[in-house]
Amino acid sequence: MKKTRIGLIEDNKIIRDSVSRFIGFHEEFDVVSVHGSAESFFYSCQVNPQLNVDILLLDLGLPGLSGLNALPLIFDQMPDVDVVILTTYEEEDVILKALCSGACSYISKKASLPEIVDALRIVVQGGSYMSPSIAREIVNHLMGGRISKATILTDRQKEILEMLVDGKSYATISEQLFVSVETVRSHVKKLYKVLQVNNKTEAITKYMKGQIG
Incomplete structure (x- = not known):
């Protein structure tokens, strides 16, 4: 051999x-x-x-x-x-x-x-x-870095996304994090951009599929 x-x-x-x-x-x-x-x-x-x-x-x-x-x-x-x-x-x-x-x-x-x-x-x-x-x-x-980009969410953005997954409203999130509703809305817009999604449903779907580190 x-x-x-x-x-x-x-x-x-x-x-x-x-x-x-x-x-x-x-x-x-x-x-x-x-x-x-x-x-x-x-x-x-x-x-x-x-x-x-x-x-x-x-x-x-x-x-x-x-x-x-x-x-x-x-x-x-x-x-x-x-x-x-x-x-x-x-x-x-x-x-x-x-x-x-x-x-x-x-x-x-x-x-x-x-x-x-x-x-x-x-x-x-x-x-x-x-x-x-x-x-x-x-x-x-x-895949054009779509998944890897999803992992660069800030800790606060991840925290807010997890609250959205739990079904919490912007008002509830603002109360629990001691920030204004506008601040929450600003974080959500930024995380949508990072995740390359257009709405909460798409963001939650990515989260549930384990595509966010």
Whole structure:
């Protein structure tokens, strides 16, 4: 059976050792290149021009050259490699930059070791793996950020929305929050704009669907 050659660039020694060791326990994989920095990886490629990997697990938060900046150089060195991001970064813009730079998969470091191996198997079969939390960020982006925008309500706006969900009137809300009815109405208009809805029913529907963080 031809083994899939695995490379790993990870600066945290504990993570680097545990991930590489666990992957090595599986017969279908051969861990051939393990490094603590991108610079070390490139130096290894220079010393051994024959070095090649099928899948490279890459951390983004590396000392020196970051994973994001290393990506194009990696593909210059190994055009056919499948790069799998393994990182703590789950921000939408970072994820998209990595994917647009050629990474095929994105795994959160919160994932278990078996999940990482399962992700590698998916990549071997030609697929792309995304940790659930990261997939949600991508969905948010594809939806034009509608859900992510909903999460930027202020605490007071969330409080008022929850009261609206409970069926309370503007007058009751103003009494309980010790503000004027006009202040309540102003908050409601702003939260409608943030949620991209036109009325209380639509706002409550989004809330009930769990689309507001």
